Amino acid sequence: MKKTVLLITSLFLLIAGCGDVSGPTDRVNISITVSPSTAGNVLSSGGDQVGANAEFLAVANEGWQFSGWTGDIESNDNPLTVELESDIALTANFEVQSNNYRFDMELSDGSNVELAFGQKPGATDSYDSGIDLESPPAPPEGVLHAWFENDGRELRSDFRNSLNSRIVWDLIVEPGETGEVEFNWTRNDGHFGGSLILTDSEGNFKIDMLETDKATLEVTSPRKLQIQFGN
Numbered sequence: 001m002k003k004t005v006l007l008i009t010s011l012f013l014l015i016a017g018c019g020d021v022s023g024p025t026d027r028v029n030i031s032i033t034v035s036p037s038t039a040g041n042v043l044s045s046g047g048d049q050v051g052a053n054a055e056f057l058a059v060a061n062e063g064w065q066f067s068g069w070t071g072d073i074e075s076n077d078n079p080l081t082v083e084l085e086s087d088i089a090l091t092a093n094f095e096v097q098s099n100n101y102r103f104d105m106e107l108s109d110g111s112n113v114e115l116a117f118g119q120k121p122g123a124t125d126s127y128d129s130g131i132d133l134e135s136p137p138a139p140p141e142g143v144l145h146a147w148f149e150n151d152g153r154e155l156r157s158d159f160r161n162s163l164n165s166r167i168v169w170d171l172i173v174e175p176g177e178t179g180e181v182e183f184n185w186t187r188n189d190g191h192f193g194g195s196l197i198l199t200d201s202e203g204n205f206k207i208d209m210l211e212t213d214k215a216t217l218e219v220t221s222p223r224k225l226q227i228q229f230g231n
Helices: none
Strands: 003-007 014-016 020-022 030-035 040-045 053-060 064-071 080-083 088-096 101-108 112-120 145-150 153-161 166-174 180-187 195-200 206-208 214-218 223-230
Touching: 030 040, 040 088, 053 064, 053 088, 112 145, 112 166, 153 166
Parallel strands: 030 088, 112 153
Antiparallel strands: 003 030, 014 020, 040 053, 053 080, 064 088, 101 112, 101 180, 145 153, 145 166, 166 223, 180 214, 195 206, 195 223
8 A cells, every 4th residue: 555645845936126026936746655655754855946956765664664766766765866857756665674684603612613693584494595504514523513403404504584573593512622612793784673692591591692792601511502582
């Protein structure tokens, strides 16, 4: 369902010296459609005179995100600046807001293991070829090894459905020789809304992964950890 907003600027007469009156300049009709109609609004500035630059800003309602302009102009710019030459019709398109982010994690005890996880459009909750990566073969005994366990597979990169509001990544860590593993993680740019907790399957500890970017845990035998996302 769409809603159409017709933006009409009132005509003003410019009165200059001795009572002379000049006529209005040429103006254009500007038609703005929002799709879906409940997803957001459009703010405009700059008037409607031919030759003027008008600016249109798409503002998403909660739970939505702007996805682009269609109609007489196709663009992802927001705000969108247009030089007015003739009547113009634009549609501001919105889509359901989804998470799209990546965390890179490094585990180290002298040797290193690199992992990645997050949410990505097009991903499912199971293994996705071309999105997820399987873990390499296990190293020799006594060397640190770690992976995400999902869909019966061992993964070094595990991305999930971008619309999920709750996710649990099962992280399996097999120790090296030291018995202590240092965890470091970073998040790349992208939309992320919610909490992220590093814990174990029994909930014996909880580390807020948004407040800190590192932790050291004792791992003297194979250990099942969890990364819990929620919003």
